[in-house]
Amino acid sequence: MSRVSPADDGVPVGRRHLPSAAQRRRAAYRRRQTTRSVLVAATSTAVLGTLLVVAVTGAPGWDRVRRSFLDPTIALDALPEVLVGLWLNVRLLVCCAVGALLLGLLIALLRTLRGPVFFPVRALAAGYTYTFRGLPLIIVLYVLTLGVPGLRLQGMPPVLVLGGLALVLTYGGYLAEVFRAGIESVHPSQLAAARSLGLTYRQTMRHVVLPQAVRRVAPPLLNDVVALQKDVGLVSLAGPIDAVRAAQIATAQSFNYTPYIVAGVLFVLLAIPLIAVTDWVTLRAARRQSGG
Amino acid sequence: MAVLTCQGVRKEFGGRVVLDGLDLTVDEHQVVALIGASGSGKSTLLRCVNLLEELDDGTITLDGEEISDPRVDPDRVRRRIGMVFQSYNLFPHLSVLENVTLAPRRVHRRARADAEAQARELLARVGLADRADAYPDRLSGGQQQRVAIVRALANSPRLMLLDEVTSALDPELVGEVLAMIRDLKADGMTMVLATHEMGFAREVADQVCFLDAGRVVEAGPPARVFGEPTQPRTRQFLRRIIEAGRL
Numbered sequence: 001m002s003r004v005s006p007a008d009d010g011v012p013v014g015r016r017h018l019p020s021a022a023q024r025r026r027a028a029y030r031r032r033q034t035t036r037s038v039l040v041a042a043t044s045t046a047v048l049g050t051l052l053v054v055a056v057t058g059a060p061g062w063d064r065v066r067r068s069f070l071d072p073t074i075a076l077d078a079l080p081e082v083l084v085g086l087w088l089n090v091r092l093l094v095c096c097a098v099g100a101l102l103l104g105l106l107i108a109l110l111r112t113l114r115g116p117v118f119f120p121v122r123a124l125a126a127g128y129t130y131t132f133r134g135l136p137l138i139i140v141l142y143v144l145t146l147g148v149p150g151l152r153l154q155g156m157p158p159v160l161v162l163g164g165l166a167l168v169l170t171y172g173g174y175l176a177e178v179f180r181a182g183i184e185s186v187h188p189s190q191l192a193a194a195r196s197l198g199l200t201y202r203q204t205m206r207h208v209v210l211p212q213a214v215r216r217v218a219p220p221l222l223n224d225v226v227a228l229q230k231d232v233g234l235v236s237l238a239g240p241i242d243a244v245r246a247a248q249i250a251t252a253q254s255f256n257y258t259p260y261i262v263a264g265v266l267f268v269l270l271a272i273p274l275i276a277v278t279d280w281v282t283l284r285a286a287r288r289q290s291g292g
Numbered sequence: 293m294a295v296l297t298c299q300g301v302r303k304e305f306g307g308r309v310v311l312d313g314l315d316l317t318v319d320e321h322q323v324v325a326l327i328g329a330s331g332s333g334k335s336t337l338l339r340c341v342n343l344l345e346e347l348d349d350g351t352i353t354l355d356g357e358e359i360s361d362p363r364v365d366p367d368r369v370r371r372r373i374g375m376v377f378q379s380y381n382l383f384p385h386l387s388v389l390e391n392v393t394l395a396p397r398r399v400h401r402r403a404r405a406d407a408e409a410q411a412r413e414l415l416a417r418v419g420l421a422d423r424a425d426a427y428p429d430r431l432s433g434g435q436q437q438r439v440a441i442v443r444a445l446a447n448s449p450r451l452m453l454l455d456e457v458t459s460a461l462d463p464e465l466v467g468e469v470l471a472m473i474r475d476l477k478a479d480g481m482t483m484v485l486a487t488h489e490m491g492f493a494r495e496v497a498d499q500v501c502f503l504d505a506g507r508v509v510e511a512g513p514p515a516r517v518f519g520e521p522t523q524p525r526t527r528q529f530l531r532r533i534i535e536a537g538r539l
Contacts, residue, residue, distance in 0.1 A: 193381035196342050197395035197447060198371035207394060211385045 071258045078250040078259035085246030086266050092164055092232040092242075097225045099168040104175025109205065111176070112183055125176075132173035137231060140166040145238030163235030171228050178220050182213035219282035226274050230267065243267065293356065295320050295451055295482045296341065300350035303336055303506075310336045312506035313350065318451070318484055318499075323477050325493035325514070326486040328503035329529060334486035335378075337503075338453045341484070342375050355450065371399055374444030378456040380436040382428040382443070388415065389424040392443045399447070407446075414442045418472055434465030438472055445476075452476065454485035458492075470496075490533055494518050502526045 019027070056062060110118075110125040132140070144166040145159050186209045194204040214221075236245035243263045250259035296318040303311040311333045318324050326334040339345045341352055343359065343366040352360040359369045382391050392411040396402045402410075415421050418438050428436055437457055444452060454473065458466045470492050476483065477496055487493050493500055493514060500517040502510040502525075510517055510526045521527045 189377065189379060189381045190383065192339075192344055193375075193377060193383070194394075195367075196344065196370055196373070196375040197443070198367050198399040199395065200367050203398050207398060208383055212383075215385065 067256075069257045069261055071256055074250075074254050074256045074258040075262050077254070078247065078262050081246045081250055082243050082259060082263050082266060085241050085243035086263070086270070088240060088242050089229070089232050089267075090270070092160075092167070092235065093225075093229050096164050096167040096171065096232060097228055099164070100171035100175050100228065101221070101225075103168055103172035104177075105179050107172060107176035108179035108183060111180055112205075129173045129176050132170050133177070135170070137166065137170045137234060138237065140170055141234055141237055144169075145235070159238050160235065160240050163238050163240065167228065167232060167235070171224060171231075174224050175221060178217050178224065179213065182217035183209055185216055186212050215285065219278055219285060222274065222278040222281060226271060226278065229271055229274065293320065294318060294353075295322075295355060296484070297353045298337070298341070298350065299352075301337065301340060301347060301352065302349035303333075303340055303345060304348050310506055311340065314503075314507055316484075316501065316508060318482060320482055321480045322498045323481075323483045323485070323496055324499045324501060325497035326484065326501050326503055327488075327490065327493055327529075332503040333506040334503055335455050338375070338455050338484065338486055341451075342373050342453055343369055367399075371395075371447055372450045374447055374449035374452045376437070376440050376444050376452070376454045376457050378459050380428070380433070380440045380460070382436055382440055384428050387425050387427055388420065388431070388439050391428070391439060392446050395443070396446050411442070411446055414445060415439075418442060418475075432465060433461045434468045437461065437469050441469070441472055441476075450482065452481055452483045454483060454487075456486050456488060458487070458489055490518070490530075502529065504529070 059065075107125045107128060110121050111129075113122060141163060144162045148162055149156055149159065190208055190212070191204060194208040195201075199207065233242040233244045236242045241249070243266060244260075247259035247263035251257055294317045296316070298314055298316040301311050301314040301316075302309070310331075314333065314337060316324070316337070326337065328334055336345065340347055341354075347360050350360070351358055354369065354372065358364070359366075382388075383394070386394065389408060389411055392414065393404070393407040396407040396410065397404060412421060412424060415424055418441075420435060420438060420442070423431060423435060423439075428439070431439065437460075441454075441457070457473075458469050461469065466489070470489070473483070473485070473492075474496060485493075485497075495514075497514050499511060500514045501508045502517060502521075502523070504525050510521060510523045517526065518530065521530060
């Protein structure tokens with residue numbers, strides 16, 4: 001049988017290619033253009049930066065704002081408390097992200113089930129996504145952390161767990177829709193191919209549809225996790241002290257807003273690795289698609 | 293004994309009749325070519341046989357068992373039938389080897405080493421041994437389609453359904469896929485192939501069926517159907533094919 005492998009052929013390596021005069025002119029022109037763009041970008045950044053600094057520091061109220069928002073002594077004093085609070089954010093984020101991802105995947109899978117037997121399951125799953133995507137997180141938090149303990153049932157979990165549950169329920173609704181979009185983006189011909197091999201519906205989902213779906217929606221999933229990172233702090237409404245709440249307490253003690261800035265900076269620092277991972281995954285997905 | 297029989301098979305899509313009481317019999321080791329214009333029902337028939345579509349009437353039997361009976365487990369039927377699609381439909385997230393071993397491992401519960409040994413042997417036989425660890429997007433169309441055929445063969449099917457398997461290929465890649473089908477015929481595989489390659493149908497088929505408006509209008513050995521068609525619609529179809537330079 002003839003062997004054809006166009007993926008491998010092309011110009012043989014080893015023979016040196018000498019660019020023509022036209023190509024050298026083009027290359028030189030492109031280099032000049034690049035130099036010019038870099039110079040323009042650097043100049044405009046410097047000008048804009050200077051203008052901003054001058055505008056802010058030259059403002060009539062700048063000294064007062066600096067004292068109440070950017071006081072280094074107060075920042076240092078507040079840092080330990082805020083860091084303790086931030087540790088709570090981190091722990092909650094990890095638990096809630098895992099919980100919400102699992103719940104979202106489960107709900108998305110339930111919504112794809114076909115057949116009359118599964119109607120109640122489908123309806124429940126759809127009802128869940130509609131309810132929790134529509135319901136403000138704060139209301140879910142209040143109901144679960146203040147309302148549910150009020151029932152005074154035996155073995156009531158601590159308020160932190162209930163708050164985490166509120167986050168999982170709310171974000172599970174968003175993530176379920178992202179997963180569902182991924183599952184539906186896998187072409188029906190892939191299902192036909194899998195089923196024609198004798199794979200059952202479950203095997204088809206597990207080995208063919210989900211691996212492709214999850215890869216495709218990884219960037220939006222991570223994006224929701226970044227959003228969750230900011231919202232986990234809302235459990236402090238029910239008592240537990242997170243970074244923002246710790247900053248609020250410190251602010252109330254010193255009559256100075258600097259602790260909020262400290263907490264804000266820490267949040268951004270915490271988000272950077274996660275956002276970097278998201279960007280990297282997005283880029284990889286885009287490359288893979290254009291390469292395929 | 294007949295491997296496959298279709299009797300009065302009917303399929304509608306939203307009121308449009310695609311298969312209109314179609315009859316077809318395929319004997320063991322026989323290669324049946326389905327020819328006919330686009331929309332004549334060739335692909336739909338293959339999808340019905342593989343239970344990817346539900347029948348609106350008629351019966352289909354495989355080795356004497358009525359598989360169109362709703363009580364029949366379709367997964368069990370599909371294990372005995374290999375299907376190859378026009379658009380290859382390889383799984384892009386799996387390597388060639390994983391594509392081929394998926395069904396043997398998950399459906400037939402064979403050990404990984406066992407399934408991989410069988411897959412490598414099948415791939416070697418069609419000259420793709422060195423591509424076993426490549427991903428589908430690194431293969432040419434012809435290579436992808438040959439992998440798709442190997443993937444179907446790994447299930448050791450009773451019957452192979454080939455749905456216009458060369459239609460998406462560049463002309464210079466068609467030959468390698470047709471050569472593989474020729475080898476399958478030499479091995480005695482029972483096959484039904486929907487095709488636009490009239491020359492190939494004439495060469496490889498034991499029986500040619502001309503489909504028009506969801507029915508088999510004319511059937512017989514290729515020499516007769518292509519040489520002296522009796523039905524006016526067959527003649528008209530073949531004349532158009534010859535005018536287009538495809539025969």
